Amino acid sequence: MNILNLELMTATEKVAEALIMRGLFIKVKDNVLLFSKCNKKNDVKDVQFVLNQLNIPFIMHGEHGLEILVNQMPTIKMKKILTAGGDPFSIDAAAYHQYWRFFTCRNYGFRINTFQLEYNMARFVKAANLAGIATYAGCNGHLKKSPRFQFAGPFMAAWFVAVKQRYFQDIKLNYDWKVVYDGFTGAELLATSKQGWCQHKIHEDTLKMAFLLETHATEIRDIKEKCFKRTQKNITRKWVDKKDYTALENWMMTIAWGNEDVINKNGLTRKTNNMAI
Structure with missing residues (x-):
């Protein structure tokens, strides 16, 4: 994925791409990130924590849906989502x-x-x-x-x-x-x-x-x-x-x-x- 493509992506697309590469099973429907039941329950809570830490506003749609409330997001935040966690x-x-x-x-x-x-x-x-x-x-x-x-x-x-x-x-x-x-x-x-x-x-x-x-x-x-x-x-x-x-x-x-x-x-x-x- 080249830099131009990254810059043209919406905030929702960037978050989704980062989370998929991070290991979560999700898909995007009607601009909402839907978490598969194959994820562990704590995964959704961890995503919320990371987004809050990065000041990326969102609202939940039930237990397994999440909507990003901004249209654009700096690409650097995508990397921070990707590399979050990983503690022994x-x-x-x-x-x-x-x-x-x-x-x-x-x-x-x-x-x-x-x-x-x-x-x-x-x-x-x-x-x-x-x-x-x-x-x-x-x-x-x-x-x-x-x-x-x-x-x-x-x-x-x-x-x-x-x-x-x-x-x-x-x-x-x-x-x-x-x-x-x-x-x-x-x-x-x-x-x-x-x-x-x-x-x-x-x-x-x-x-x-x-x-x-x-x-x-x-x-x-x-x-x-x-x-x-x-x-x-x-x-x-x-x-x-x-x-x-x-x-x-x-x-x-x-x-x-x-x-x-x-x-x-x-x-x-x-x-x-x-x-x-």
Whole structure:
């Protein structure tokens, strides 16, 4: 988006754009910002707080609608909305999140307050959870270390690998993002770079991945529910116990997509119904 386009935007359009890039699920109808129920309840209150701090007048339309009361707004305030919040918070990584049962029974991920998350991590975290890939949080690395997201255990991470293989083939990213089975949550999506870090490029990558997850969220949830059952526990647990996560990823891809490359490489059968028992 170039500077001219920004200057021509109304205050409502600027606020909406900033909030979307900040990670909130909203749409604009009749000049009113409508907050999706996929947001956490505190998200709307946090938006009100930020707008008040920036002296941007608004009125509420019920619990989930907000109208900006000025036509124009300085572009700098858009950046301040975008970068608001992001304070450190503790992750509630319960032990049962690591279990196959949690993976198969959890249709959605977690609802996390958007303004708790760092601004260039938030959209991906929210989108992954919307797609049923339970994700606690993300750290942008603060230009000192690799940016990363924390998945709720190895099964969620392996499923993300399968989803990435299916839906991310045609997007060009600034960094190489790979799942590593490490960290206190058991699995992370980690970026690597040989040229240092740029927060704008990190944000660009996370938004691209987030919007793809959102576009296919319903389909991803439906396929996960259809393909993976609690009765497969013994099949999957052995790979986690042996830390053979590649085998787990390949099995998930074959079950979900019938991937020819995975089948040929690992000698797996196409009879996915038999494999799922």
